[in-house]
Amino acid sequence: MEKYGEEREERKEKEAILPPLPYAEKGKVIMRFAPNPNGPATLGSARGMIVNGEYAKIYDGKLVLRFDDTDPRTKRPMLEAYEWYIEDLAWLGYRADEVVYASKRISVYYEHVEKLIEMGHAYACLCKKDEFKRYRDSGIECPHRNLPPEESLDIWEKMLGGEFEEGEAVIRIKTDMKHKDPAIRDWVAFRIIFESHPLVGDKYIVYPTLDFESAIEDHLHGITHIIRGKDLIDSERRQKYIYKYFGWEYPVTKHWGRIKIHEFGKLSTSSIKKEIEKGTFTGWDDPRVPTLRALRRRGFESEAIKKFFLSLGVGENDISVSMKNLYAENRKLIDEKANRYFFVESPVLIEISGVEGVEGKNNIKLPLNPVKGGFRTLKASNRVYISENDLKRFEEGNVIRLKEFCNIRLIDKRNLEFKFAGWKIEGAKKGKNIIHWLPVEDSMDCVVLAPERDHSGKVERAVVNEVGKVVQFERFAFCRIEGVARNESSEVRAVYTHP
């Protein structure tokens, strides 16, 4: 009997919680999050930050933020993005115990590859790309594979000395040319790239590949667990050769599948970049883009994003989720905080005959917040804006309730003629005829930047006190008030959060 009661108590505060991490010991876990800063963090990056960060927290462990920025060309790092990643990580509530920039540690990787060459576990390969591909596909060792280490080392020195052109020489890790998975066979660890690096300039012309750099760094930083996308699942198989050669122990790994967000489709960092350059998007924080910066701008709470990802878990199957789930999480957090205001989209100015001076009403009090209480006031005017969308729904003779204000009767739709029809709500209470409105005297222009299209209309003057905050435009959506233009129109700019 008692047990039953306890169970019921626990049921109500059920938090999305990550399953236990295999072989994890409290205080000894070291996780890492390793992005390429070729653009700002996206929703996808958030998953990496949250899952890894959360496990580090759960086990009182450490979190290493490592920038895998070793390709200055194909995945060229963006200078500002380094700092943005740190900001976004902090926003989500995680702190990196250590921040590592791979591009600044290239000499460390040189030392390791030299050792491997000396040991005969890596070699300098002079095959052309497609030439090697043929060897790999047919499982035959290339002629350079069994070069004596001294010769490989010699070529390596020449690579570093700039005596080779791009593509003429690479360093490969010996695995097994007969490995049943061709993807594993003698992979490239270093290649020549004549391109200035945004962070380290022209210091290097020989760069390590992700597989090599990552393998070395994970060991050097004592990473105990790696959780990443399953696109990197083969990395593990490749990197394990290095671990074997050095006698190191490979971290415990876990992978998540591909995630597709219905609303954003296949937007990748590089495609967003292209659209920004073309001018389709205004920037990395354009509300139409799935970056964390954009979501923050829209007024999402990091806690909602966190819960959203924790609820997805770390399964290996590919998923396709809707932003509606994120909206639901966010709504739970902001509904009670957001103050209520009226925003009239596509405003139509109407005149109501017979309101003025009635019973001495000058101002109308409207509730400001459903939990905190408070109120805002609007002038009891006979000239008000209502939304075109609402107007369309009514016919002549209909009685419409202007929320918290009065009832009006539509007399002549064509000439927008309305007549005062009483103060009491009574008859209007049921149904869809309660609408929001704005007195001309208290309204300002407003534009709402939204994912599908921008909305323009009129908003209550009082929102100027809500800059930076998320409010709810009643019967419209939650929006974040971004600012007020300084020009004579003093237009309010808001960003759409979600319905």
Place this chain on the structure above:
RNA sequence: GCUCCGGUGGUGUAGCCCGGCCAAUCAUACGGGACUCUCGAUUCCGUGACCCGGGUUCAAAUCCCGGCCGGAGCACCA
């Protein structure tokens, strides 16, 4: 093509390792009612799933085999 991985309601997810307590959890979505001077919140009720076919077993969502479907890797990208 080769190599891996995965398939639980519309969408996610728990359960699968250690078969029975699963006529399958939770969230979200959807439908309907109540409440509220918001198309928000709250509340009540409801709809809805173990990919298919064999096998093992007293018993299978759970184990085995085959098929189908989906995805990833096969880059001098990350």
